[in-house]
Amino acid sequence: MQILFLGTSCMFPTKERAQPCVLMIKNGSYLLFDCGEGAQRQLRIAGISPMKIHNIFITHWHGDHSLGIAGMIQSMAGNKRKTALNIYGPKGSKKRVACLLKAFDFKIEYELKVHELDLKLGECRPVLKAKDFTISAFRVKHGSATLAYVFKEADKRKINIEYTKKFGLVQHPVLGKLQKGLDVEYKGKLIKAKDATYIKKGKKIVYLTDTIYFKDLKNLIKDSDILICEATYMSDKEDKALEYEHLTAKQAGMLAKESNAKKLVLTHFSQRYENVQPLIKEAKSIFKNTIEAKDFLILELR
Amino acid sequence: MQILFLGTSCMFPTKERAQPCVLMIKNGSYLLFDCGEGAQRQLRIAGISPMKIHNIFITHWHGDHSLGIAGMIQSMAGNKRKTALNIYGPKGSKKRVACLLKAFDFKIEYELKVHELDLKLGECRPVLKAKDFTISAFRVKHGSATLAYVFKEADKRKINIEYTKKFGLVQHPVLGKLQKGLDVEYKGKLIKAKDATYIKKGKKIVYLTDTIYFKDLKNLIKDSDILICEATYMSDKEDKALEYEHLTAKQAGMLAKESNAKKLVLTHFSQRYENVQPLIKEAKSIFKNTIEAKDFLILELR
Numbered sequence: 001m002q003i004l005f006l007g008t009s010c011m012f013p014t015k016e017r018a019q020p021c022v023l024m025i026k027n028g029s030y031l032l033f034d035c036g037e038g039a040q041r042q043l044r045i046a047g048i049s050p051m052k053i054h055n056i057f058i059t060h061w062h063g064d065h066s067l068g069i070a071g072m073i074q075s076m077a078g079n080k081r082k083t084a085l086n087i088y089g090p091k092g093s094k095k096r097v098a099c100l101l102k103a104f105d106f107k108i109e110y111e112l113k114v115h116e117l118d119l120k121l122g123e124c125r126p127v128l129k130a131k132d133f134t135i136s137a138f139r140v141k142h143g144s145a146t147l148a149y150v151f152k153e154a155d156k157r158k159i160n161i162e163y164t165k166k167f168g169l170v171q172h173p174v175l176g177k178l179q180k181g182l183d184v185e186y187k188g189k190l191i192k193a194k195d196a197t198y199i200k201k202g203k204k205i206v207y208l209t210d211t212i213y214f215k216d217l218k219n220l221i222k223d224s225d226i227l228i229c230e231a232t233y234m235s236d237k238e239d240k241a242l243e244y245e246h247l248t249a250k251q252a253g254m255l256a257k258e259s260n261a262k263k264l265v266l267t268h269f270s271q272r273y274e275n276v277q278p279l280i281k282e283a284k285s286i287f288k289n290t291i292e293a294k295d296f297l298i299l300e301l302r
Numbered sequence: 303m304q305i306l307f308l309g310t311s312c313m314f315p316t317k318e319r320a321q322p323c324v325l326m327i328k329n330g331s332y333l334l335f336d337c338g339e340g341a342q343r344q345l346r347i348a349g350i351s352p353m354k355i356h357n358i359f360i361t362h363w364h365g366d367h368s369l370g371i372a373g374m375i376q377s378m379a380g381n382k383r384k385t386a387l388n389i390y391g392p393k394g395s396k397k398r399v400a401c402l403l404k405a406f407d408f409k410i411e412y413e414l415k416v417h418e419l420d421l422k423l424g425e426c427r428p429v430l431k432a433k434d435f436t437i438s439a440f441r442v443k444h445g446s447a448t449l450a451y452v453f454k455e456a457d458k459r460k461i462n463i464e465y466t467k468k469f470g471l472v473q474h475p476v477l478g479k480l481q482k483g484l485d486v487e488y489k490g491k492l493i494k495a496k497d498a499t500y501i502k503k504g505k506k507i508v509y510l511t512d513t514i515y516f517k518d519l520k521n522l523i524k525d526s527d528i529l530i531c532e533a534t535y536m537s538d539k540e541d542k543a544l545e546y547e548h549l550t551a552k553q554a555g556m557l558a559k560e561s562n563a564k565k566l567v568l569t570h571f572s573q574r575y576e577n578v579q580p581l582i583k584e585a586k587s588i589f590k591n592t593i594e595a596k597d598f599l600i601l602e603l604r
Contacts, residue, residue, distance in 0.1 A: 011380050013343040037373040038340040041315040061407040063376035070372075070405075071339040074365035078313050099405035103372075103398045105363040105446045144407045 001026050001153070001203060001301040003226065005267065006042040007034075008293045010232055011064045012271040017295055018042050019064040020268055022207060022228060023053075024151055027132050032056045033149055033207045039068030040075050046296060050075050055128060057135065058089035059209055060146035061096055070100045077108045084111040088127050088137070090145035091118040117147060122216050124150065133202070138220045140211030142245045148211065150221070153202025157181055163196050203301050206261075209268050212242060213251045218258040226299065227252075227261040230268035231279045249279035253286030267293035303328050303455070303505060303603040305528065307569065308344040309336075310595045312534055313366045314573040319597055320344050321366040322570055324509060324530060325355075326453055329434050334358045335451055335509045341370030342377050348598060352377050357430060359437065360391035361511055362448035363398055372402045379410045386413040390429050390439070392447035393420040419449060424518050426452065435504070440522045442513030444547045450513065452523070455504025459483055465498050505603050508563075511570050514544060515553045520560040528601065529563040532570035533581045551581035555588030569595035 002025040009017035019036020023043070030052040032039070040050050050072055059065050069087065076085060087097060094114045101108070117127055117137050124138040132154050137147045157179050167186055169175060174184045174191075181193045206221045209230040221227060232246035241248045247255075249266060256264035264287050269276045276292055283290040304327040311319035321338020325345070332354040334341070342352050352374055361367050371389065378387060389399060396416045403410070419429055419439050426440040434456050439449045459481050469488055471477060476486045476493075483495045508523045511532040523529060533551035535543045543550045549557070551568060558566035566589050571578045578594055585592040 012377060013340075013346065015347045018343065037370070038315075038343055041320065041340055044315060045317045061405075063373060063406045063408065066406060067373050067376070068339070071365060071369050074369070075314060096405045099401045103363075103401035103405060104365045104368060106365065 003205065003228075003299040003301070004046060004048075005265075005293045005295060005297045006039060006046065007036045008267045008269065008295055008297075009036070009064070010230075010268050010270045011062070013037065013064075014271050017269070019067065020209060021068065022267075023048070024205065026151075026153070029130060029133070030054065031135065031151070034059055034065040034209070035068040035072060036064050037067035037071075040071045042295065049079075051079055051081060053085070054083065055086045055088065055135075057127075057137075057147075057149050057207075058087065058093065059148065059207075060090055060142060060144040061092070062144050062210070065210070066096075069097070070104055073100070073108065073112065074104065074106055076110065077106055081110045084113055086113045086115060086128075088115045088117060088135075090139075090147050091116055092145060093117075119147065122220075124220055140208070140217070141214050142210045142212070144210075146210050148206065148208040148220070150224075151203075151205040151207070153204070155202050156200045157193075157197045158200045160196055160198055164191070167191060205301075208255075210245065211247065212245050213247060213255070218255060221255065221261070222259045224259065224261045225301070226263050226265060227256050227259065228265045228267060228293070229255060231266040231276075231283060232268055232270050234273075234279055234282060249282040250286060253283035253290060256283070256287040256290070261287070262289065264290040265293050265299070266290060305507065305530075305601040305603070306348060306350075307567075307595045307597060307599045308341060308348065309338045310569045310571065310597055310599075311338070311366070312532075312570050312572045313364070315339065315366075316573050319571070321369065322511060323370065324569075325350070326507065328453075328455070331432060331435070332356065333437065333453070336361055336367040336511070337370040337374060338366050339369035339373075342373045344597065351381075353381055353383060355387070356385065357388045357390070357437075359429075359439075359449075359451050359509075360389065360395065361442075361450065361509075362392055362444060362446040363394070364446050364512070367512070368398075371399070372406055375402070375410065375414065376406065376408055378412065379408055383412045386415055388415045388417060388430075390417045390419060390437075392441075392449050393418055394447065395419075421449065424522075426522055442510070442519070443516050444512045444514070446512075448512050450508065450510040450522070452526075453505075453507040453509070455506070457504050458502045459495075459499045460502045462498055462500055466493070469493060507603075510557075512547065513549065514547050515549060515557070520557060523557065523563070524561045526561065526563045527603070528565050528567060529558050529561065530567045530569060530595070531557060533568040533578075533585060534570055534572050536575075536581055536584055551584040552588060555585035555592065558585070558589040558592070563589070564591065566592040567595050567601070568592060 007018035007021035020034040229252040231249035235250035309320035309323035322336040534548035537552035
């Protein structure tokens with residue numbers, strides 16, 4: 001499992017940072033979260049064909065999070081794509097994608113499926129269920145209708161080797177049954193799945209950007225392995241953060257702590273901060289395991 | 303006068319080349335020709351604020367030539383722009399810009415003036431007349447309604463110093479009158495403007511991309527100082543060039559020669575050519591003064 005940061009700026013792209021875009025790769029599934037301007041070029045620079053992407057999750061339709069969609073659609077069309085592309089976004093997304101198709105001169109031979117998610121505040125609903133993972137969305141508080149996304153690897157039942165060894169069980173077909181959660185009888189002895197196996201929780205990654213801090217947020221994102229969170233401003237600009245409905249680095253740190261995150265990755269930095277180290281420091285003072293997202297940073301999860 | 307190449311790729315951006323975009327700067331006027339995806343970021347990398355741009359000339363609405371417009375509009379809005387932005391393009395441009403505004407969540411406090419140019423083939427019409435220059439457009443042959451643009455500096459009447467010296471005229475108000483093309487009487491002698499002055503022709507720059515070769519093209523672009531021309535394919539791919547309605551490097555060289563250009567700048571290279579030197583060589587074999595456009599290349603004209 002990999003997370004590749006393709007864009008880590010805020011509204012204005014800078015020399016070092018493209019607009020928001022994060023790619024998660026899980027067993028051959030390429031999942032794009034937000035698609036700022038230049039996403040297709042960032043992918044190419046990273047050596048990844050846009051053709052690999054089948055699912056794009058848009059938080060909201062402010063341009064910095066969505067301007068790159070038209071280019072992705074066009075490049076895929078230019079490559080004579082035939083397989084469907086899924087775009088997930090808040091209410092209104094269907095109309096917006098339809099407008100995009102009218103704005104540019106495209107010929108598309110593949111299906112463009114737009115999934116509109118009209119969620120109530122506090123509700124968290126699965127939007128894509130795959131064999132290995134589920135992606136859910138919940139609503140946050142921003143001017144434009146905005147979602148946050150939760151990637152959750154499927155939990156896996158693992159064999160408790162120390163326990164099964166006691167029965168002389170090594171590389172035996174009954175282990176497969178145990179792994180499916182079934183009790184088995186082996187050489188006249190009953191082996192219960194609940195004793196011979198344990199559940200290894202799948203990784204949880206939260207993509208949270210463009211919201212103010214609100215009461216239920218910590219519950220919606222709780223126990224993440226990685227919390228990818230905006231840190232648009234320093235806390236001395238909390239008024240500005242509130243005005244534009246963004247989080248400060250301090251609030252990101254608080255959220256990581258309160259929600260019991262394992263690691264916090266800060267992104268979506270305002271262009272006013274050429275050096276973002278003070279923002280990282282601010283969050284770190286509250287939540288130690290904080291790092292800075294940079295364009296082309298890769299996080300490997302094992 | 304400067305020409306700054308901000309994007310020199312074809313449909314697919316590459317690591318080295320962004321989608322088509324050329325900036326011409328003349329006495330404080332910043333004129334953008336085409337606006338591929340990432341144009342706003344390319345401008346920022348070049349150290350130029352998008353706020354300086356008041357006129358964007360779109361050849362056509364294939365994405366590679368126009369995807370960056372929405373980002374420019376958004377960034378200008380984000381910077382609280384109040385002055386108007388002019389967008390020039392072929393018939394249908396008004397509807398397309400209106401669709402763009404509906405696709406993204408924008409709040410714009412400035413006027414967006416879209417100038418639709420519905421030209422017949424062979425017709426060349428001025429679309430922007432300024433004190434120092436005129437920009438004209440003509441129609442080319444491409445699948446989508448497509449324009450090419452001609453930037454023409456105003457001609458200037460200059461004093462023939464050798465001639466006026468004979469009358470003892472150095473730094474005298476009557477020189478100003480001569481420069482306006484008026485005949486003057488000085489110390490009882492008639493000095494005719496036609497003898498005492500000469501016309502210095504303004505520079506002519508042609509921006510020509512996305513067309514097939516056709517009979518009248520050489521007349522529409524004749525006597526340019528700089529011909530910026532697509533060279534999407536090598537001539538061994540002439541069939542492909544015709545199929546997708548593009549020019550080969552050889553055809554670009556022929557056009558430069560036949561139209562009496564002074565300098566040919568090749569751009570809009572297909573991604574298939576990682577090294578474009580063979581294309582430059584092909585055009586050079588026909589028209590010697592040929593160079594390659596690269597992203598961030600600056601041409602100074604004096």
